[in-house]
Amino acid sequence: MSERLVEPPAVWADLRTRTGPALLVSRVGTFCLVELQKLRHDRSELVTRAVQPILWLVIFGTTFSHIRAIPTGGIPYLDFLAPGVIAQSALFIAIFYGIQIIWERDAGVLTKLLVTPTPRAALVAGKAFAAGVRSVAQAVIVVVVAALMGVAMTWNPLRLLGVVLVVMLGAAFFSCLSLSIAGLALKRDRLMGIGQAITMPLFFASNALYPVEMMPGWLQVVSHVNPLTYEVSALRGLLLGTPTSYWVDFGVLVGSAVAGIVCAAALIGRLAR
Amino acid sequence: MTAAIDIRALGYSFGSHVAVDDLTLEVEAGECFGLLGPNGAGKTTTIRLLNTLLPLQSGEVEIFGRSVRTDAMLVRRLLGYVPQQLSIEGALTGRENVEWFARLFDVPRRERSARVDEVLEMVDLRADESRLASTYSGGMVRRLELAQALVNRPALLVLDEPTVGLDPVARDSVWQRVAQMQRDHGMTVLLTTHYMEEADELCDRVALMHRGRLRALGSPTELKAAAGTGASLEDVFRHHTGEALDDGEKGGLSSVRATRRTARRLG
Numbered sequence: 001m002s003e004r005l006v007e008p009p010a011v012w013a014d015l016r017t018r019t020g021p022a023l024l025v026s027r028v029g030t031f032c033l034v035e036l037q038k039l040r041h042d043r044s045e046l047v048t049r050a051v052q053p054i055l056w057l058v059i060f061g062t063t064f065s066h067i068r069a070i071p072t073g074g075i076p077y078l079d080f081l082a083p084g085v086i087a088q089s090a091l092f093i094a095i096f097y098g099i100q101i102i103w104e105r106d107a108g109v110l111t112k113l114l115v116t117p118t119p120r121a122a123l124v125a126g127k128a129f130a131a132g133v134r135s136v137a138q139a140v141i142v143v144v145v146a147a148l149m150g151v152a153m154t155w156n157p158l159r160l161l162g163v164v165l166v167v168m169l170g171a172a173f174f175s176c177l178s179l180s181i182a183g184l185a186l187k188r189d190r191l192m193g194i195g196q197a198i199t200m201p202l203f204f205a206s207n208a209l210y211p212v213e214m215m216p217g218w219l220q221v222v223s224h225v226n227p228l229t230y231e232v233s234a235l236r237g238l239l240l241g242t243p244t245s246y247w248v249d250f251g252v253l254v255g256s257a258v259a260g261i262v263c264a265a266a267l268i269g270r271l272a273r
Numbered sequence: 274m275t276a277a278i279d280i281r282a283l284g285y286s287f288g289s290h291v292a293v294d295d296l297t298l299e300v301e302a303g304e305c306f307g308l309l310g311p312n313g314a315g316k317t318t319t320i321r322l323l324n325t326l327l328p329l330q331s332g333e334v335e336i337f338g339r340s341v342r343t344d345a346m347l348v349r350r351l352l353g354y355v356p357q358q359l360s361i362e363g364a365l366t367g368r369e370n371v372e373w374f375a376r377l378f379d380v381p382r383r384e385r386s387a388r389v390d391e392v393l394e395m396v397d398l399r400a401d402e403s404r405l406a407s408t409y410s411g412g413m414v415r416r417l418e419l420a421q422a423l424v425n426r427p428a429l430l431v432l433d434e435p436t437v438g439l440d441p442v443a444r445d446s447v448w449q450r451v452a453q454m455q456r457d458h459g460m461t462v463l464l465t466t467h468y469m470e471e472a473d474e475l476c477d478r479v480a481l482m483h484r485g486r487l488r489a490l491g492s493p494t495e496l497k498a499a500a501g502t503g504a505s506l507e508d509v510f511r512h513h514t515g516e517a518l519d520d521g522e523k524g525g526l527s528s529v530r531a532t533r534r535t536a537r538r539l540g
Contacts, residue, residue, distance in 0.1 A: 018379050026376070026379065027377070030376040030377060033376075034362075034365065034369070037365055037369050038362075038364045038365060041364055041365070041366075041405060042364060107358075107360050107361075108356050108357075108358035108359070108360025109360045109362055111326060111358075111360065112356060112360055112374075112421070114325075114326060115324045115325060115326055115349055115352060115354050116349060116377040116378060117350045117377070117378060117379065118377055119346070272326055
């Protein structure tokens with residue numbers, strides 16, 4: 001065998017690159033950018049996904065405004081409902097986000113992502129906040145529709161920034177829930193079924209449609225461990241100025257997003273076996 | 274000199290099925306090395322072990338002196354990988370697909386655009402870079418994947434059956450580019466194939482694998498000489514395994530593929 005003379009690989013110079021938090025931030029940014037690029041190439045999903053929240057506002061919201069059956073603490077029911085519908089549309093996007101990763105697995109893209117210098121947690125965080133980007137795009141549509149229907153929301157840019165953050169964090173948690181289920185279920189149709197089965201309970205066992213105080217005792221307990229409740233509370237506080245404890249809301253949202261990322265990162269490798 | 278790939282006593286089983294069995298192999302820096310064998314021989318598993326996709330069960334693998342077991346993140350930075358399956362994000366343009374991987378490999382921002390230009394140029398896709406990748410032909414997708422794998426200037430390029438499913442023209446164009454890049458950049462290339470003629474033409478050395486074990490190792494010329502005058506690599510394979518390339522156990526290629534498809538569907 002002949003000994004070859006080869007220059008040291010040029011890549012050695014590149015080895016001293018990002019690690020730790022800088023790498024995490026960079027990867028999250030990359031996946032968010034890719035999500036925006038995909039959205040730019042195909043906006044049809046934004047439109048089709050807008051149908052359901054608009055129906056909730058227009059039909060459910062208007063009807064229940066007339067009935068006045070739900071005590072909302074003095075604000076019109078449509079106003080009360082709007083933040084709930086924002087949270088709901090973000091939830092629907094996030095809860096089916098795991099399907100995308102199964103699709104990426106089937107298409108071989110996940111394999112390639114897993115051999116880039118991207119730790120599992122950074123990959124999952126990237127995906128989670130990419131789901132957030134898509135959810136925010138959807139939330140913008142719902143906010144605009146609600147405003148057109150006369151919902152009196154804030155236009156304070158700082159509060160709107162807070163809304164973006166809340167929607168991102170909520171989507172991050174629910175997409176990680178979806179990614180975790182994907183890691184366990186491993187199949188698209190199974191994930192679809194589980195997603196369908198848990199979305200409505202998550203939605204109904206939250207304060208999105210009615211105040212927690214109206215619920216029977218056991219449902220109140222469920223509602224208190226449901227991150228969607230805290231997402232809706234924060235959104236209502238930010239958009240309508242209703243009283244809420246932001247510390248608790250953000251604490252729960254950040255905590256559940258981190259827990260979701262850790263859990264999904266541990267399970268995601270199962271998809272590549 | 275450090276070997277590009279140093280595999281020692283590597284073993285891997287899926288349940289009771291032994292996919293790789295006590296494999297020891299060294300690939301020198303700068304060579305084009307071919308891993309040959311029928312489907313089910315353990316080539317892909319070997320590759321998935323050395324690119325950190327599967328956790329090691331037994332044995333050791335070092336890439337340029339870095340352990341796959343303990344230094345996975347550094348090993349990944351050294352690798353360019355093109356999997357067997359055509360895999361591209363169809364909802365992005367060709368260029369966006371390459372930029373995505375440039376970012377994932379931390380190609381510095383100021384160099385990124387030039388590097389992406391360079392690799393797209395290399396695979397002859399500059400003219401089509403703004404089209405959605407979902408509109409690309411199979412050959413174009415493979416070339417785009419090469420561009421993705423090269424954008425971080427890997428020290429080791431790993432190609433798993435890179436020409437399966439391509440028409441002869443596309444296949445030639447992929448191989449030409451691989452050969453040229455290997456010549457121009459002194460990159461180490463590890464590829465798997467079951468096209469004997471390809472290995473014969475491209476590889477400095479080849480290893481024959483069969484049922485997870487290494488059966489023969491050497492330059493195509495050496496192996497052919499050992500199998501007798503005028504032998505092709507096909508004959509070499511038969512010589513070393515006592516079986517024809519395409520009818521291994523369980524009825525050969527088609528049945529293995531069907532099994533794999535089923536396995537994938539069943540998750």
